[in-house]
Amino acid sequence: MSDQIDEYFDAALDLVKSAGNLIIEFRNGCKAYEQKSSDIDLVTEVDKNVEKTLMDGLSKNFPTHKFIGEETVSEGGQCVLSDDPTWIIDPVDGTLNFIHGYPQSCISVGLAINKECVAGIIYNPVLNLLFTAKKGNGAFLNNKPIHVSQTKELSKALISFEAGTSRDPERLRVMFENFRTLVEKGHGVRTIGSAAMNMANVALGGSDAYFEFGIHAWDIAAGDIIVREAGGVCIDPAGGPLDLLSRRVLCAATAELAQELSKSLQQYYPERD
Numbered sequence: 338m339s340d341q342i343d344e345y346f347d348a349a350l351d352l353v354k355s356a357g358n359l360i361i362e363f364r365n366g367c368k369a370y371e372q373k374s375s376d377i378d379l380v381t382e383v384d385k386n387v388e389k390t391l392m393d394g395l396s397k398n399f400p401t402h403k404f405i406g407e408e409t410v411s412e413g414g415q416c417v418l419s420d421d422p423t424w425i426i427d428p429v430d431g432t433l434n435f436i437h438g439y440p441q442s443c444i445s446v447g448l449a450i451n452k453e454c455v456a457g458i459i460y461n462p463v464l465n466l467l468f469t470a471k472k473g474n475g476a477f478l479n480n481k482p483i484h485v486s487q488t489k490e491l492s493k494a495l496i497s498f499e500a501g502t503s504r505d506p507e508r509l510r511v512m513f514e515n516f517r518t519l520v521e522k523g524h525g526v527r528t529i530g531s532a533a534m535n536m537a538n539v540a541l542g543g544s545d546a547y548f549e550f551g552i553h554a555w556d557i558a559a560g561d562i563i564v565r566e567a568g569g570v571c572i573d574p575a576g577g578p579l580d581l582l583s584r585r586v587l588c589a590a591t592a593e594l595a596q597e598l599s600k601s602l603q604q605y606y607p608e609r610d
């Protein structure tokens with residue numbers, strides 16, 4: 338199995354690196370975009386081209402593999418996670434950043450087998466940050482091992498969260514409530530506009546935890562294995578196991594911090610896909 342994962346991972350890595358050139362071309366921003374579910378849920382031709390490049394390349398190499406790709410799902414494709422090897426692809430995570438030329442966007446590719454993420458790649462080509470992990474093999478930034486922090490207490494933690502791409506009033510109310518809690522109880526709060534980069538920052542020990550209500554499988558699949566291989570935990574924000582399709586995530590450097598954060602947060606349950 339691990340030889341097979343190596344083969345899958347190597348093929349994906351080549352494709353991700355070359356697709357990164359499509360993003361670098363627009364490193365100063367991309368003026369042409371369309372709206373999807375809301376006026377802040379946007380897509381560009383680059384999102385679509387990166388996803389097509391990755392899916393075409395991977396299905397040529399591995400014809401029996403399945404896919405969950407953000408832009409394919411947005412255009413009516415299925416979002417189904419079976420036990421088959423499934424590539425979970427976010428072609429540009431942080432599209433709003435990409436449009437503005439704010440250099441926090443990345444390609445995020447996770448591979449799930451038996452519904453478990455076994456390999457992940459997060460690549461920010463503009464800042465040349467390549468985060469990788471394979472099950473049982475550790476996590477890396479530009480081929481150097483990375484590890485989560487040792488932080489166990491919320492009062493010492495730097496926490497990231499995101500407002501997301503919906504302006505639903507109830508979701509925003511919960512978000513502001515949690516923002517207040519973290520400002521009052523934590524060391525500091527950050528929001529950078531990319532779920533995958535947030536998870537990568539937890540993996541490298543730069544931040545201590547990240548949570549979000551309203552994400553999708555493609556936002557977190559690669560981050561899930563990268564954080565866990567870096568020694569951290571990924572759970573449901575209410576405390577149970579992470580469900581990639583639940584649209585909820587909490588990852589943290591330590592189980593103690595994850596539990597304390599989970600108990601401190603007001604919960605929100607977005608509709609599932």
Ligand code: IPD
Binds near residue numbers: 427551
């Ligand atoms: C979004 C980003 C953002 C998060 C949203 C995601 P996209 O992904 O990760 O940080 O708050 O929930 O949808 O649309 O830029 O790929």
Ligand code: CA
Binds near residue numbers: 379
């Ligand atoms: Ca999007």
Ligand code: CA
Binds near residue numbers: 427
């Ligand atoms: Ca995303």
Ligand code: CA
Binds near residue numbers: 428429431
């Ligand atoms: Ca995206």
